[in-house]
Amino acid sequence: MTANHCHPHQPGLVSLTIEGADEKTVLDFAYAPALCHNVSGPGEPRPVPGRPGVNVQVYGHLEPAAELDGASVGTG
Secondary structure, eight states: OOOSSOOOOSTTEEEEEEEESSHHHHHHHHHHHHTTSSBOOOOOOEEOTTSSSEEEEEEEESSOOOOOOGGGSOOO
16 A cells, blocks of 8 residues: 555545654655555654644555565564
8 A cells, every 4th residue: 555645435444644744754644554454654844834743644445454564574
């Protein structure tokens, strides 16, 4: 799943906005669900209009992600 202009107009698709005080916080939180769910990585952090802080967008799907081949996972 990619974060490139995904519009969640089908059952099972979601769009989440993660907002926080700084880029590190929102990026760390946004990457966490992608480790075990069919969730995209975050888009670029953007300022929150009218308030301090930044936000990122992530997209997800209820269907499980394809299994990764052990050779494609960076283990060493």
